[in-house]
Each structure stands twice: as C-alpha cells, then as structure tokens.
Amino acid sequence: MKIFLHVCCAPDLTISFERLLTQGYQPKTFFYNPNIYPEKEYNKRKKELIKLSNKWGFEIVDDNYDPKIFYSKIKNNLNNRCEECIKFRLEESAKKAKELNFDFYSTTLLASPRKSHSTIKKWGDYFADYYGIKFLYVNFRSNNGVKRASEICRTYDIYRQKYCGCSYSLNEAKELEEISRNKNFNELTNIIGEDDAKIVFSLYKKEILKIPEDLAPKYIYHGGLEVIKTLKPVMILMKKNIAEDFNLESGRVKINRWKAKFLIW
Template sequence: MRVFLHVCCAPDLAVSYEKLIANGLDPVLYFYNPNIYPTDEYVKRLNEVKKLSEIWQLELIEENYDPNDFLDKIEAVKNEKSKRCYECMKLRLEKTKIEAKKRNFEIFSTTLLSSPRKSHYDIQSIAKKLEENDLTFKYINFRSNNGIKIGANICKTYNIYRQKYCGCSFSLNESQKYEEISKENNLKNLSNLLGESTAKIWFKFYKTDLLRIPEDIPAYLIEKTDLKILQYLKPQIVLIKKDIAKDIGILNNSRFKVGRWKGKAIIW
C-alpha cells in the first residue's frame, strides 16, 4: 500500500525505509522543509534525498522552498525552543496532509519519527488532529531495534551526508555554541592530563579526520595516557603502526571506545 511520506532528510529516510517496506508500505517521498537554513544547506539535504530516491527507485515530490513559511509560523514562539520545534513539525505535517489529500492517498507519515531529537508524543498528537475519515496517519517507531544504527550504516554505504544540526538557524546557532563549549572542555581535560603547554601543542589535531601514530602523535603519549589523549582529541580514524598497536592492545582493524569517544583504528 502506498504511503505519502514527509521526508526531513536523507539520514532519517535511511532509518525509516526498511521498516516501511517490512510493513508492506510503498513510500512516495515528499520533501517540504522550509525550516532548513541556509539555502546551501537546503540544497545539500535535498540532493542527498534525491540520491536515495534514485537508488531505491522511489518517487520524490519536492515542494517549493520558502523560509518565510517557517519564520511566520514560529514568530510568536521563536525564543522558546520546545514550542518552536512543535510549531515547525506542525507546519510540515499540516502541509503533508494537504498534499496527501490532493493526491488521493489514504495514509501519510513522516521520517521525523526517525530522529532522536523529535518527540514521538508530539508528532502523534499533531498528526491525530489532522486525520480524516479517508486519510490516516501511520505511526511506526523507526528508531526501534537499532533503527538509527542501521540507518547510519546505510549512510556510510552510500556516502550520504549526515548533518550536525536539526535544520533551522536557531538549531545551527545552538549547535555552534555547543561545539565551542565542547572544544573548550576537551582542551581543559587534555591540559589536566598533559599540562597546559603540552596540551596546546597537540590540540591542533582536535577532531582531525585521520590521526597518524607515530607521525602526528608520538607513541609514548598514547601509552602514557592509556589512550585517554584520543578521548580528548576525538579523531575520526587512527592510523597506527602494527608494533605500537600491539603494545597498547589493539590487535586488528576495528572500532574502539575510550570514555565517551568512539573511533576507528587502522593498523599498518
């Protein structure tokens, strides 16, 4: 059975797709997200949805992009995060319902149900008020049974861009503030571990894509700190020589965890 599916972004579509198919639902994708800021980000997210729609051969309907739709909707509550997010979801679901009826769909849903940032209670509360006798909202907990992990693996397989903030200018500012605070805290923790002057030398590798050991960071620092230096530098991938890896207990290429940081080790 066909379902008119509001799509907020490609990563959330990746989380939801397999569960929709498993429930016997054939999604027609509807991209309506006037909240996304700036325009370049909107285009980037739309293109990633297009990429998945082509891979899975799904019909994609793109709505006109007018940020004023969002800004007008949230004007009265723009300084209250929870209310702002609620009105943003309501706007997109209302538009999805209207377009679903125009196209004679009996079911509509949204990939917002995939996002760990969104309240299922709020989504269902909004959607139930939009239902009519000939149009119902399909609720599926896309996040259940490792849904987010499965979606992340799909994104890696198809090289899908995964955004770092929800979408609007407010969430972008909040994300940037959080990143600044996080960076300051990691430098502080590294300074406590190594001393301030030494920490500043190595902090240039903070969140680097590839950290080479011993070319970038000497092996003795890894051993001395019992890998904790990686927790505060947070590289995506650690490229490490075989003899050094063996000494610190890394025996093969794998993902590993230090504190709250997770990374990937590649031995050579």
C-alpha cells in the same frame, strides 16, 4: 499499498523507507522543509535525498524552498518553535497527500532520535482527521533503528547533518560544539600540560589521525589512550608496533565510553 511520506532528511529516510517496505507500503516521498537554514544546507540535504532516490528508485515530490514560511509560523511562539515546526510540516504533508489521493501519510521525523513521538503523533492524527486521511504511526527508532540508519548511511556515503535544520538549532549546535571543544582541551591539558596541549590540539577532530606521523607516540605513552579521546578523530591509523603496546587491533575500541575506530598497519 501506497503511502505519502514526508521526509526531513536522507539519514532519517533510510530506516523509515526500509521499515515501510517490510510492512508492505510503497512510499512516495515529500521533501518539505522550509525550516532548513541556510539555503546551501537545504540544497545539500536535498541532494542526499536524490542520491538515495537514484539508488532505491522512489519518487520525490518537491516543494519550493521558502524560509519565510517557517519564520511566519514560529514568530509568535519562539519558545515552542520545535513543535510549531513539526506541526506546519505535518499539515502541509497531510494536505498534499489528500490532493494526490493518498489514503495514508507518515513522516521520517519518527526516525529522528531527538524528536518527540507524542508531539508528532498528536499533530499527525489531528491533520489526518482534518483532511480525511489516515496517519501511520511507526516507531522507526525501535529495534536499533538509529543504529541501522547509521549503517545504511555509511554504506551509501550519506551526509549526516550535525544540527536539526533551522538557524536557531544551528546556533545551539555551535554553542554546544564550543563547550565540547573547551572541555576536551582542558582534559588534554590536565593529561599532558598546557604547553603541549596547545600544540597537540591542532589535531582536534582530524578526519584521519596518523600515529606516529601526526601525533608523537610519547603523548599516548605518557597519558594513555585518553589523549586520543580528547582529540575526537574520525579514524585512527596506528602503526602495529605502537598498537601492540596497548593491545589494540583494527576495529572499534571503547575509550572511557567514547568509541574510536582504529586501523592498525
């Protein structure tokens, strides 16, 4: 059975597409997101969708990128802009689905861990009734859907954005990042002292943190694995003789509720 699927981003499409296939649907995707800012980010997310399309063989219906549409829709309701953003994208999706003779439509917004399902379902049903089609509600997040989406993204090397999409969410993400950065620096200072923290913190969020090449072992012998936690690296490459002192093996290790990926050599 065919279904017209609005796509907000490739990461949310992964689990949505997989679940719909298991339910017997053949999705035709619709990339309609004039909320995304800046245009460079829009093109980056679109490129990731095309990457998945080339691997999985689904069709993409594209729409022109016009951010003025987004700002015109939210300008009178900034405090409720997230719902307005969901609302106008669902309306355009329902309208396009009707034009293309689809009986069903849905959205990958239902896979996002930050979106309100009640809001999506409310407007999804509303525009389905208005345009004379049906809205398919599926909780793509259920049964470890978010975790499964992460696994698929890693498998296909899919870019995972750090903010929802609009300029407002980008600014909010930057503010939260600054708060997190300061918090981690202060924690590191409490562990190894301010002078050493100023030196070591240059390694913050390093893609691959090499120990002992990047981080001198004396810091973790003094402050424990909490030192690594404050630096938030993507991966830690640690020599075997050092790892043995902390009973570490290759794989994911939880350090006070933060998971780190270690590769021991």
